[in-house]
Amino acid sequence: VADQPLFARVAFIGIGLIGSSMARVMRRDHLAGHIVACARRPETREACLKLGIADQVTADYAEAVRDADLVVIATPISTNETIAKAIAAHLKPGAIITDVGSVKQAVIDAIAPHLPSNVHFVPAHPLAGTEHSGPESGFAELFQGRWCILTPLPNTDATAIEKVSTFWRKAGSKLQTMQAGHHDKVLAITSHLPHLIAYTIVGTADDLAEDLKQEVIQYSASGFRDFTRIAASDPVMWRDIFLNNREATLDVLQRFTEDLTALQRAIRRGDGDALEKLFARTRAIRRSVIDAKQA
């Protein structure tokens, strides 16, 4: 039938910036017959009804996933194992389970072992976000032109992968499939290390004496400001990312620290040639980013 939505019934476990943006895409493109939002906090549930992004709200995992064709887990990573255990016995046979976590191997390890064999797990990571949190901060265009990386297991059902892919294409995303461990390594450099650095530098500024801190804020447009935006991202989400991509993050952090020490030494010794050489090299990377249409 032409009017059949992609998923008759969708359950969101957790509905913040990412979940609510996905729900908005489903509303806009009529991809879901019925949307259930599961949230712990009453304010979040009320907001979902008020925003019209869910037909039904609940705090109960079992009630949320009952009869759902698609279950989207969109909570901080540390909750995933508990959620997987709680929903496992209530999933509809043939249901598709997906997630939006920024780390993939740890998420797979937390969720996959608990799911029954008659459902399909398609791990996904949309590379999109803002520094804002909560269902009110979502918008349907969030994923437009952005990458979504799928990290299916070798035995994942092809039809389930295709249905999840269809959703992300409708959301405007470019799709890429990757092995989970490799995803975690790439993201450790492109996303986790930058966030770690930004959190650190903003924390360093926060530790300054109050009057100096006020001046740093006042003149923040000269570089510092860009870091404050990154360092305003959701604290619990990012705590969980670092705890769950520990090895890859510490590995790139180690390389970064070595490079920073070398630069520190060049400054201390007044080695202008070394500085200029590095700065010219990094300028070339910017051109590559622009050429890759990521700027």
Add this chain to the structure above:
Amino acid sequence: VADQPLFARVAFIGIGLIGSSMARVMRRDHLAGHIVACARRPETREACLKLGIADQVTADYAEAVRDADLVVIATPISTNETIAKAIAAHLKPGAIITDVGSVKQAVIDAIAPHLPSNVHFVPAHPLAGTEHSGPESGFAELFQGRWCILTPLPNTDATAIEKVSTFWRKAGSKLQTMQAGHHDKVLAITSHLPHLIAYTIVGTADDLAEDLKQEVIQYSASGFRDFTRIAASDPVMWRDIFLNNREATLDVLQRFTEDLTALQRAIRRGDGDALEKLFARTRAIRRSVIDAKQA
């Protein structure tokens, strides 16, 4: 006379992004009767004439400053002492000398001792810029709504300060006066450390194996991208900033490194509470930046 421009004759020593943007403001608001651009490279001189931002071009310092009412030194900091020595004997009595350097104490030390006592030196630092270089990259709106920090010496002529201030107000800048050493300390945190960190992280990525590097560029929108923009700033200009604000930069870098080590330890030990606490604290700083209308 109503039609009298602010400066009858202006000389730019160096005319890249900042100098050419200042010249454009002078053209737009009729603030200069005659503009001379002094540049070492023939292509730069040709560009100035072609862009119409100078009436006259030269490679000769003495010729450039002859009879100038305002001399703007807008070259990388390392050239300042040589320039000061070269122009000193040719300055018009009563001329105003200003600069646009990102470090102020070192610039004062390089320029002030060489100037004759019958001219006025007004050091300035417009907190504005892009990652692009050269006279073609300038635009008159660059300084609109941005801070310009003046660091005059205790004995600087008030009328000269006021004339330079008038120019920056016409350019749309908000003005602030500061002691040079304090300026360097504040900028070490808001600008120099962020650039140092950005250069380092982009350099770390550049050292990756070629295939991984391509993926980092492809997925750079998830945080890394913001650093590549900062790390694309002019290499010679930034080399000189670090060499000339060495103490303040190394001091904040030391604090940053300590904080990063603490964060690294929290990740390695799985100390989620410490991570969440820091990340919540940095989010508050972002709100201060937004409240200060710097976002």
